[in-house]
Amino acid sequence: MNVLVGIKRVPATAGQITLTPDGQEIDTRYLGFTVSPHEECAVEEAVRLIEKHGGSSTVLTLGPEAAIDQLREAMALGIERAMLLETDGREWDPVATAAAMVEAIEAERAAGRTYDVVMFGNESADSAGYQVGVRVADALDLPCVTGIKALEVTNGHATVRRQTESGWEVADVPLPAVLTVKEGINLPRYPSLPGRLKAKKKEIERSTPQWQDGGLEKIRLKLPVQVGHTVEILGKDGDPGVQVVELFQRLRLL
Amino acid sequence: MLSLEVLTMAGRVALDIGRPLEAVAIGSQGAGAAGILSSYGVSTLHVADDPRLAEYAPVAWAHAIAELADQVNAEIVIGTASDRGGEVMAHVGARMQVPLAANCTEIAPGDPFIVIRQRWGGSLLEEAHIKARVKLLTLAPHALTAEASPSRTDVTTRAFTPALDDRDFRVRLVPQVEADTGKISLAQARVVVGGGRGVGSAEGFASLEELADLLGGAVGCSRAVTSLGWRPHSDQVDQTGTRIAPDLYIACGISGAIQHMVGCRAAKHILAINTDPAAPIVAQADYAVIGDVQKVLTAVNAEIKRVKAGAPSRTPA
Numbered sequence A: 001m002n003v004l005v006g007i008k009r010v011p012a013t014a015g016q017i018t019l020t021p022d023g024q025e026i027d028t029r030y031l032g033f034t035v036s037p038h039e040e041c042a043v044e045e046a047v048r049l050i051e052k053h054g055g056s057s058t059v060l061t062l063g064p065e066a067a068i069d070q071l072r073e074a075m076a077l078g079i080e081r082a083m084l085l086e087t088d089g090r091e092w093d094p095v096a097t098a099a100a101m102v103e104a105i106e107a108e109r110a111a112g113r114t115y116d117v118v119m120f121g122n123e124s125a126d127s128a129g130y131q132v133g134v135r136v137a138d139a140l141d142l143p144c145v146t147g148i149k150a151l152e153v154t155n156g157h158a159t160v161r162r163q164t165e166s167g168w169e170v171a172d173v174p175l176p177a178v179l180t181v182k183e184g185i186n187l188p189r190y191p192s193l194p195g196r197l198k199a200k201k202k203e204i205e206r207s208t209p210q211w212q213d214g215g216l217e218k219i220r221l222k223l224p225v226q227v228g229h230t231v232e233i234l235g236k237d238g239d240p241g242v243q244v245v246e247l248f249q250r251l252r253l254l
Numbered sequence B: 001m002l003s004l005e006v007l008t009m010a011g012r013v014a015l016d017i018g019r020p021l022e023a024v025a026i027g028s029q030g031a032g033a034a035g036i037l038s039s040y041g042v043s044t045l046h047v048a049d050d051p052r053l054a055e056y057a058p059v060a061w062a063h064a065i066a067e068l069a070d071q072v073n074a075e076i077v078i079g080t081a082s083d084r085g086g087e088v089m090a091h092v093g094a095r096m097q098v099p100l101a102a103n104c105t106e107i108a109p110g111d112p113f114i115v116i117r118q119r120w121g122g123s124l125l126e127e128a129h130i131k132a133r134v135k136l137l138t139l140a141p142h143a144l145t146a147e148a149s150p151s152r153t154d155v156t157t158r159a160f161t162p163a164l165d166d167r168d169f170r171v172r173l174v175p176q177v178e179a180d181t182g183k184i185s186l187a188q189a190r191v192v193v194g195g196g197r198g199v200g201s202a203e204g205f206a207s208l209e210e211l212a213d214l215l216g217g218a219v220g221c222s223r224a225v226t227s228l229g230w231r232p233h234s235d236q237v238d239q240t241g242t243r244i245a246p247d248l249y250i251a252c253g254i255s256g257a258i259q260h261m262v263g264c265r266a267a268k269h270i271l272a273i274n275t276d277p278a279a280p281i282v283a284q285a286d287y288a289v290i291g292d293v294q295k296v297l298t299a300v301n302a303e304i305k306r307v308k309a310g311a312p313s314r315t316p317a
C-alpha cells in the first residue's frame, strides 16, 4: 500500500510567544522549527503501516525551502520519499493549501502513483484551521475521518477509532481514504543516526505552486491580554510541607 | 450541537446585520429545542427530515447544512468549535467552496468582515478578514457568556428534506461504550497533580500518585513525559491532550510551555513546584514552592498523613 502524509513547518514555541514588530509573524530569531505533535504521530503511523503491509510512504509539505528540514526529519524516521511544494514564505490559507495539495496528488496520479491512505494532522500547531484534510478529501471525493486515535487496516478497509468526551466512536471506511490523526495514536520513535544520514542524502522532489487567495486573510497577530497576577511563594522560610498543607486546607481540599 | 454560546453570538450578529436568526437541527437531538431557541431570538428552526441523519455522519450532516444555507440565502453560518462542530463545518466549507474561520472569539460583520480567531490553542490571536459570499465560522468555547435575549420569539418549526445520496453516508461514526474504570478522570478531578520532565523518571511519579490519592485527585503530565514513555498519553494535560479545570492544579517539575498552559489555564488555582524560580510556570502560578519536587512532595505527603491522623497543626507562630 502507499501512504502520503502532510506535515507543516511551524516554530517550536516554548514558554512565551514574541511577535515581530509589524505583528505579522512570530519572532523566530531564537526559536527552532518543528511540526505539530499530531503530524509527528501521522508520520509514525505511516511508517508502521508500511512496515506491516509493505509499500511506500511519502511526505509532503507546502512551505518555504527551509521546510526541507522537516521533510528530512520524517525521512529519518523511515519515510521514503519527500515532496516540497515551495512557497515564498507567505501564509497560505487552508483553502489555498488544500488546493495546492490536491493538485500535487493529482499530478502524482497522472504519473501512476496513487495513495491508499492520505494522512494529515487533526489541526496544524500554528494556524489551527481544522480543515485541510477535510478539504482534500472532498476535492478528491474520498471518505474522511478526522481526529483518529487508532487505526487498523485490513483488506482495503480502515477501522478507526476516535475519542469523545464520553468514550469512543468507531468508523469503518473503504480505502482509499483521508485520515486526520491526533496525538496519542502512537508513541513516535526517535530517529536513528543511520536514519538521519540516509535521509540527508535523499533527493527532495520539488514543485512551485501558484499562490492563491483562498478567502481567509490574516491581517495581524496579537497576544491575548494578560491579567495582572501575583504569585505567593510558599516554604521560603519554614517547612514547605506545612505551608502547602495549610494552602490545601484554605482551599478546602483537605 | 446546541450551544447557548453560539446562539448568543449568532443573535448579536443577526441583530447587527438586521437579518433574522435561524437555526438548524440535524440528527436525533435538536428537534425538541424550540423552547430554548425562543429565548435566544430564533425565528425559524429548520429540522432536517431524513431518518438516515439520526446517527452521526459528518458529510451528510454538512451537506444538509450547506443545502439549507443556500435555500435560505444565509449570509453567515456559525457552528460550535467542538470536535463534531468543527468537523461538520469544515465539510460545509468544502461543499460550499468557501473559507472557514475556526475558533473565533469575536465577530465584526461588515465590509471587511472581521473575525478574531485563536491560534496555538488561544495563546495567540489572529485578526482575519473573511472574503466569501457566505461567511462560515466556528465559535471557540468560552468566547463569551451565554445570555438569553430579553424578549422571547415565536419559533416557526419547519421540516426540510435535504437531497442526500448514499455516498454522503460513507462515513458513519458509531459510539462505543467503555467500561467504567472507577478512576477519577482528569477532566473532572477537583485536584490534578501534574508531573513534567523535572520529576526525573517514571518511578518518580510514585510521590505524585501518593499525593493525588491523599487528596482524592488524579495524576496528569506534560508532553515531555509522554514522549519519554514515563506515562501514557491519556494522562497528558494540554492543547493536544486533555484540558482540565480543577480547583487546584499542582504542577511538579513542569516548565510551563504555552501548549501545556492551554490545557490547565481553566484551573481555579495553580501551585507550581520547581527548582527554577525563573521557570515560566512560576510567573503564571498563584502559589509556588521553589525546590526539588521529590523533597517537597515527601514533606507534603508526610504532613497530610500527620494532619489526617489528627495530629495538631505545626504552624509556626
Ligand SMILES: Cc1cc2nc3c(=O)[nH]c(=O)nc-3n(C[C@H](O)[C@H](O)[C@H](O)COP(=O)(O)OP(=O)(O)OC[C@H]3O[C@@H](n4cnc5c(N)ncnc54)[C@H](O)[C@@H]3O)c2cc1C
Pocket (backbone or CB within 6 Å): A010, A011, A012, A013, A014, A034, A035, A036, A037, A125, B195, B196, B197, B198, B199, B221, B222, B223, B224, B225, B237, B238, B239, B240, B241, B252, B253, B254, B255, B256, B257, B258, B259, B260, B273, B274, B275, B276, B279, B291, B292, B293, B294
Ligand atoms: C508545535 C509544538 C506543540 C506542542 N504541544 C504540546 C502540548 O500539546 N503539550 C505539552 O505539554 N507540550 C507541548 N509541546 C512541548 C512543550 O513546548 C514543552 O516542550 C513541554 O511541555 C515541556 O515539558 P516539561 O515542562 O515537562 O519539561 P521541561 O520544559 O524540560 O521542564 C522541566 C521543568 O522541571 C524543572 N525541574 C527540573 N528538575 C527539577 C526538580 N528536581 N524539581 C523540581 N523541578 C525541576 C525545571 O526547572 C523545568 O522548569 C509542544 C511543542 C511544540 C513545538
Ligand SMILES: Nc1ncnc2c1ncn2[C@@H]1O[C@H](COP(=O)(O)O)[C@@H](O)[C@H]1O
Pocket (backbone or CB within 6 Å): A006, A007, A008, A009, A036, A038, A039, A060, A061, A062, A063, A094, A097, A119, A120, A121, A122, A123, A124, A125, A127, A128, A129, A130, A131, A132, A133
Ligand atoms: N502547509 C502545509 N503543508 C503540509 N501539510 C499541511 C500544511 N498546512 C496544513 N497541513 C496539514 O493539514 C493538517 C490540518 O491543518 P489545518 O487545517 O491548518 O489545521 C495539518 O496537521 C497538516 O497535516
